[in-house]
Amino acid sequence: MNYRKKSLEEIPEESTSIWACTKEDCKGWMRDNFAFEHEPTCRLCDSPMVRDSKMLPILNNSNGDLKAIKKGVQID
Numbered sequence: 001m002n003y004r005k006k007s008l009e010e011i012p013e014e015s016t017s018i019w020a021c022t023k024e025d026c027k028g029w030m031r032d033n034f035a036f037e038h039e040p041t042c043r044l045c046d047s048p049m050v051r052d053s054k055m056l057p058i059l060n061n062s063n064g065d066l067k068a069i070k071k072g073v074q075i076d
């Protein structure tokens with residue numbers, strides 16, 4: 001299936017702090033938006049997660065256009 005639009009609007013991206021799963025073949029990661037008391041575990045495979053960074057669209061709540069930022073495989 002193809003979810004791509006004909007032309008992607010330009011969404012500014014920035015290096016964002018994330019937690020990434022340490023399991024090699026797992027794509028689990030989450031934005032570091034929350035103040036974890038402990039290191040989180042992957043919700044896909046329960047492996048430990050490590051701090052990492054990823055180029056992600058800048059979250060901008062001012063325009064309310066949440067559809068534009070729904071890409072990637074964020075899990076929550």
Ligand SMILES: [Zn+2]
Nearest residue numbers: 021026042045
């Ligand atoms: Zn995982």
